[in-house]
Amino acid sequence: MTTLSSRWRKPSVIPGFGLTLGLTLMWLSLIVLIPLSGLVLKAATLGFSGFFDTIFTARVLASLKLSFGLSLIAAAINLVLGLLIAWVLVRYEFPLRRILSAMVDIPFALPTAVAGIALTSLYAPNGPLGFLFGLIGLKIAFTPLGILVALIFIGLPFVVRTVEPVLADIDQATEEAAACLGATRFATFRRIILPAILPALLTGFALAFARAVGEYGSVIFIAGNLPMVSEIAPLLIVIKLEEFEYEQATAIAVAMLLASLALLFLINVLQAWGRKRQGTG
Template sequence: MTIAPPLSAPAIGKGRVSRRRRPRSAMPGLGLTLGLTWLWLGILVLLPLAAVAAKSLSLGPAHFAEVAFSPRALAAYRLSFGAALAAGAINTVFGLLIAWVLVRYDFPGKRLASALVDLPFALPTAVAGIALTAIYANTGFLGGLLQAAGIKIAYTPAGVVLALVFIGLPFVVRTVEPVLSDLGKDIEEAAATLGAGRATIFRRVLLPEIAPALLTGFALAFARGVGEYGSVIFIAGNMPFQSEIAPLLIVTQLEQFDYEGATAIAAVMLIASFVLLAAINALQARERQWRSTGQ
């Protein structure tokens, strides 16, 4: 009995040579989702930023420098970025403290305290500004007491910092809180059994773990503070060279129909914010690399 030879590849495929298929991804749809992601980011983020850059470049270098770096604009930049940095630093300390209390302890009213942390997210910024002004003005309850002690909050740069602390606190708390929850108490107890004190446990054990989250919360609070408008204009006083923030100066330029000047100031704030956020992200990447290498 004669056995027929095995069929060749072209015979099996009826004249077509079989091709090796590309391995299928475990999560299909990368091309479509990636395209939609870039499209959505382009429409919402890149296109408006490109419009601001293009409008500001139409001024020409001389006019751009004259408007964007005028003494009034420089004073507004110093207040906006300085107050945002100060408020971010304050929120980093007290946000960590509040997150620690909410995660580590059980106490009556814990749910209420957690809900109050999120209140600046839900509260309209104008309402927050009016409330802070009513409390800290000279005729307010706390403002009157502070005025008697020689401390003035409302209508000063200190009022700007106070408003930015109010609206930036949830960013730090909600960023650090899940990290603390994942850590648990085991590592603290293990360090304590080895003879480490509370300060040493926090500095050598906890802080390296929560540092990236703290930097992220600071960056979010800072970014929100730089562009904040509604909660600041009521308590700031809006005096040029004293308590005028950069977003208010942009609105002032728009009210005077100086659209090019407004976009020039906006472009400077945009570039400065990008530089600061890039520096913070670089610090976070360096921290992660240091932790991964164990150096």
């Protein structure tokens, strides 16, 4: 008779289900659960009224709106740009293709402070790109638009590297068969390619969004950090810590955590729907 525990197990070359599960739970507790629990408990010392009084101030709401709003916009832009870049890298052979592929990974390896300084020097009013944009009356550095540029920069590789292997696994013979049956390019993409890559697209979107929400180093240099204008929530947390307002800092952090979990849960629901649709379609 099959026991309940045996149904959980899958054939593996590494024995010891209990040992590996125990180590997994231990490390997850040490790295994730215990720190987050401490964060929540510290914020709980404010009480419900103190917590909501901290969160619903104009400055905190403005910083949260800026961080989450620009993170969603940046992730959406990266969704399109990442798919385009992944398509070019997978479907075409051209000179310097490997160099272009390596350039995609630069935001992964580049320290965030270095990225922030580089973007600021480029998009500042006296920088080469900032000067050109200034000729048409567009200021990027030290504005929310500069924050958006930084978030796009650090989030793009997540979409590209998530979609690229899935796109490479698609059998192009299916696309050719659709073309032979009279399907247009758009119809082929919508009915064959998009359903196959949709879960990967949503995963890349979620990763890019999660990275953007918590980004600090590359943003503070180009943001300008003006309260109510270009002050991001992570910076406000740091300011509260420097002012020894630890409870208020943790309250803002918990609000960011709850909002991030809610959005990531929604994205996971969409991922599950995409996989189900792909499996049943």
